Amino acid sequence: MTGAIQEMIELLARLPGVGRRSATRLVFHLLDASPEYAHRLGTALCQFHNQIERCSECANVSDMNPCPVCSDPHRDPKVICVVENIPDLWAIDAGGTYRGVFHVLHGLLAPLDGVGPDDLNVDLLVHRVEQGDIQEVIVATRPSVEGEATAMLIRQALEEQSVKVTRIASGIPLGSELEYTDSRTLERALQDRKEI
């Protein structure tokens, strides 16, 4: 095993979830596959970072600025859903029912990992609320210690604004069995009960 093959295995093995063994398998797949595919993937990788922009409004990443969400005239720019990262944005957007815009924090508050308030994209959110005619900020961070702390941070940051700050509901997932739901989720579901 030499030169180019060795180098390719080492480069691929640096991807998350790809060990040396899978990298070797990928290399043999590439050797068997059409050179056009390797070339197309290679070219796309070379251009990738240059093509991707961070939206100056909401910090979504795409090859447009403003991003497709922010530039969609059919969306309600007065409702902002705050998410931890892009996959979370996609997950909510894929549902198709949310028609507001987003704000991507690119992280959650995690002091033990050295992520403080200044490392999150909160200032831009405050700026958006100050400038625009925003009615509601929905904090859609995950229901974990970090997610809750981040939600509190956002509530505090927007304290002096006349905007409604809400938090997505936590509780028992639809279709799941109470019997198999963890006790903290059950506790939360009881706590957050609502009149019907």
Next chain:
Amino acid sequence: MTGAIQEMIELLARLPGVGRRSATRLVFHLLDASPEYAHRLGTALCQFHNQIERCSECANVSDMNPCPVCSDPHRDPKVICVVENIPDLWAIDAGGTYRGVFHVLHGLLAPLDGVGPDDLNVDLLVHRVEQGDIQEVIVATRPSVEGEATAMLIRQALEEQSVKVTRIASGIPLGSELEYTDSRTLERALQDRKEI
């Protein structure tokens, strides 16, 4: 999700063992990682097929022709080990005790999958034996129906040559328990018993 990100996910999802979900994860890893890495991997992919040559002696693939094995003066060119594919070549070579050369078939006889004798790199092997002063051909295909059929094919192809054709041993793997060895392997181990 648009344009460049979408395209990258689709390209990566075509790799074996990489679904849409892992492809998405890889894309976010690439976005977070240094642009240099994406660029290096991209460049390597673009050049990959042009750099790789098939050895005109043994059909090993590397960026040299003859390959590093065939051009190694410390190896014995009179002993040829026949393997199914490059990973098998590497596996035997990694052991470090085999000091002969190789011959890569790039497949095994599999009539049901449309792989016939002409699809395997056997003619070149016969040619090597005819031309060179070869003492032994070790058939190291796997002990499966296809591997055994391929071994028989090679024995027949070399029938008129004065070369010794051998087959690697099958039996109980070192360190494993007889209790957990499958019956066919046990049967083979008994059949191929040798005096001690």
